[in-house]
Amino acid sequence: MTSGSVVQRIDLQYFAEILVKIVPDLPRPVVEWLWSAHRARCYSPAEFLQFEGEPSQGIFLIVLGQVRLSLSKESPRAQRIHYRDVGSPAVLGVSDVMSGSSVSLTAQALTEVQTAFVPKHAFLKAVQLLPQAGLAVSQFIAHDLRSTYSRINELRAQTYH
Amino acid sequence: MRSPYGLEIIDNCTTCPVREDRLFCNLPVESIAALQRIKSTSTYPKGALLFVEGQESRGAFILCKGKAKLYTSSSEGRTIILRIAEAGEVLGLTSTIANRPYEATVELLEPAQVNFFSKTDFLRFLAEHGEASMHVAQQLSLNCSGAYEEIRCLGLSASSGEKLARMLLKWAAPAIRHGAKDVRITLSLTHEEIAQMIGSSRETVTRLFSEFRRKQLISTKGSTVILRDVPALRAMLEQ
Numbered sequence: 001m002t003s004g005s006v007v008q009r010i011d012l013q014y015f016a017e018i019l020v021k022i023v024p025d026l027p028r029p030v031v032e033w034l035w036s037a038h039r040a041r042c043y044s045p046a047e048f049l050q051f052e053g054e055p056s057q058g059i060f061l062i063v064l065g066q067v068r069l070s071l072s073k074e075s076p077r078a079q080r081i082h083y084r085d086v087g088s089p090a091v092l093g094v095s096d097v098m099s100g101s102s103v104s105l106t107a108q109a110l111t112e113v114q115t116a117f118v119p120k121h122a123f124l125k126a127v128q129l130l131p132q133a134g135l136a137v138s139q140f141i142a143h144d145l146r147s148t149y150s151r152i153n154e155l156r157a158q159t160y161h
Numbered sequence: 162m163r164s165p166y167g168l169e170i171i172d173n174c175t176t177c178p179v180r181e182d183r184l185f186c187n188l189p190v191e192s193i194a195a196l197q198r199i200k201s202t203s204t205y206p207k208g209a210l211l212f213v214e215g216q217e218s219r220g221a222f223i224l225c226k227g228k229a230k231l232y233t234s235s236s237e238g239r240t241i242i243l244r245i246a247e248a249g250e251v252l253g254l255t256s257t258i259a260n261r262p263y264e265a266t267v268e269l270l271e272p273a274q275v276n277f278f279s280k281t282d283f284l285r286f287l288a289e290h291g292e293a294s295m296h297v298a299q300q301l302s303l304n305c306s307g308a309y310e311e312i313r314c315l316g317l318s319a320s321s322g323e324k325l326a327r328m329l330l331k332w333a334a335p336a337i338r339h340g341a342k343d344v345r346i347t348l349s350l351t352h353e354e355i356a357q358m359i360g361s362s363r364e365t366v367t368r369l370f371s372e373f374r375r376k377q378l379i380s381t382k383g384s385t386v387i388l389r390d391v392p393a394l395r396a397m398l399e400q
Contacts, residue, residue, distance in 0.1 A: 071313055081316040083309075098295075099302035104309045127295065134294025135258075135287045141301040142259035148308040149255075149264055152243070155315040156360050157235045 007040045010063060010116050018063055018089040025136040030126050037122035041115050049092070049107040049115065056096040056103050058119040062088045065113035069105040083151070085110065095141050097123055166204055166272030168226055173197060174276070177225075183249035184303070185223065185296050192290045199282040204274050211252060211267040211275065218256035218263050220279040224248055227273025228349055231265040232357065242358040244307070245270070245349070251300060257283060258297065270349050315360070324359035325369050326397040329379070333388050344388040 015035045020026060038061070043049060049060055052071055067090070069083040083105055086092070096103055097120050118126075127133045171177045174197040180186045188196070200223075205211070211222050214233050224246055231243045231252070243265055246252055256263045257280050278286070287294040314327055329346065330337070336344045350358070352366040359366070373379045378394055380387045388394060 071309060081312065083312065095302035095305035098298045099306055101302075101306050104306060127298070128291060131291035131294055132288050134291050134298055135284070138258050138287070138294055138298040138301055141298055141305065142255045145255050145301055145305050145308060146259060146261065146264060148305060148312070149243070152308060152311050152315065153233060153235065153241065155312060156241050157237070157239075 005042045007042050007114070009040050010035075010038065014063075015061070015116060019061060019091075021089045022061075022091050023136050023140045025132065025139065027130050027132050027136070030129050030133040030136075033126040033129060034118050034123065035116075037126070038116040038118050041117050043109040043113040043115070045109055045111055047109045047113075049109065049113070050103045050105075052103055052106040054103050056093060056101065056120060058117055059091055059093040059097055059123050060107070061116040061118070062086065062090040062092065063114040063116055064088050066110040067092070067113055068108045068110050070108070071105055080106075084147075088114075091140070094123075094137065095144065098127075098137070098141065166206055168204055168272055168274055170202065170204065170274055171225060172202055174200065179249070184300050185251050185293075186249070188290070188293055188296065192293050195286060195290060196278075196293070199286055200276040200278055202274065202276050204272065205269050207269055207271050209269045209273075211269070212263045214263060214266045216263050218253060218261065218280060220277055221254050221257045221283050222252045222267075222278075223276040224250050224252055225274040225276055227275075228270040229267050229273065230270055230350070230354065231267055233265050240357045241360065242350075242354060244311075244358075251297075254297065254300065255304070258301070321359060321361040321365050322369055322372070323397050324361070325355070325366065325373075326378075326394045328355070328359060329386065329388060330391070330394055330398075333391075337388075337391060344391060346386050346388070348384045348386055 012032065012035050015038065016031045019031055019034065049067060066085055066087045068085050070080050071083055072080045092107055093103065127137050174180065174186065174193050175190065177186065180193065186193070211229065226248050228248070229246045229252065231246060233241050233243060235241055246267070252267050253263055260280070287297060314324065332346045333344045336346070352370070353363045356363045356366045370381065374381065378388070378390045380389055
């Protein structure tokens with residue numbers, strides 16, 4: 001993971017407003033826990049937030065700006081596929097942290113990007129604070145997964161031969 | 162207890178001998194007891210549909226025994242097999258959790274035991290049992306990893322041959338990991354169904370199997386495929 005430049009922490013109310021837009025049923029104590037653990041970071045255009053294949057370090061709440069997500073195949077061709085672009089509000093890295101796998105998608109800033117980064121251990125602890133938190137996170141991942149399945153169906157239709 | 166399809170039914174989740182081996186079911190005793198109270202057990206024959214793409218989700222299904230294929234239809238009316246689900250998987254999970262229609266049709270490939278949980282009961286159970294909701298989040302996250310891998314395969318595979326080699330290696334992965342001398346897999350899919358998995362035609366799949374045999378990459382005996390040259394199959398992915 002690249003470090004970005006560390007900036008002033010995000011205000012709790014703003015943090016909460018953005019987070020509940022994406023994970024609506026996250027209980028308030030969990031939101032506050034995540035806020036207390038976050039580190040604010042800024043990225044310039046073209047700077048990388050995370051690289052596919054590296055150990056997952058935590059989650060990024062995209063507070064401001066646009067990020068390009070892509071993935072690649074280990075091969076001499078070193079091809080890269082554009083997965084999608086996401087803009088604030090968005091969260092990256094949740095499924096990698098939950099599954100304990102390495103980073104699935106490379107994330108690169110398309111514009112000036114401001115993020116709130118929550119380290120992996122703090123996120124996992126927060127999710128276990130209340131049973132409703134696990135359900136809220138599951139709902140977020142389920143929605144994300146559905147859009148991934150839609151992307152797969154598009155690709156299958158394009159590559160049928 | 163035996164069922165009409167020759168299955169040994171496990172009626173009680175709390176005494177299930179394989180519970181601890183399965184991601185979702187490996188829960189504390191009190192959670193499993195609560196799950197036991199809200200589930201209904203059924204057995205189905207091969208070919209039965211558990212749910213249909215676009216149908217309003219009514220709950221989640223644990224595939225206790227058996228295999229199933231998950232498929233969708235493309236806008237051109239082609240059947241596209243998304244994946245093969247194995248025993249222990251929770252089906253309909255994404256739609257139930259997201260409260261959206263089922264995104265695929267699930268058809269059983271062999272007689273199966275299935276435990277069903279209604280959406281209301283299942284969501285209430287998860288809201289009350291934190292460890293279970295963590296297991297659901299982990300299962301969904303693993304499904305995400307699988308979906309990204311699928312995108313890599315679809316978006317970056319050059320040919321049907323490469324896709325077939327990738328699929329055979331994926332199915333054989335456990336045997337390869339265990340260092341088996343003869344890497345054997347039993348196909349539960351027809352050539353038509355394999356074509357639907359790799360986005361190709363039945364004729365192409367049949368031709369590719371012949372080509373793989375001729376190049377001594379594989380040999381076949383009935384529904385058994387023996388991978389004769391795993392390094393050569395791997396090399397096909399790196400071209």
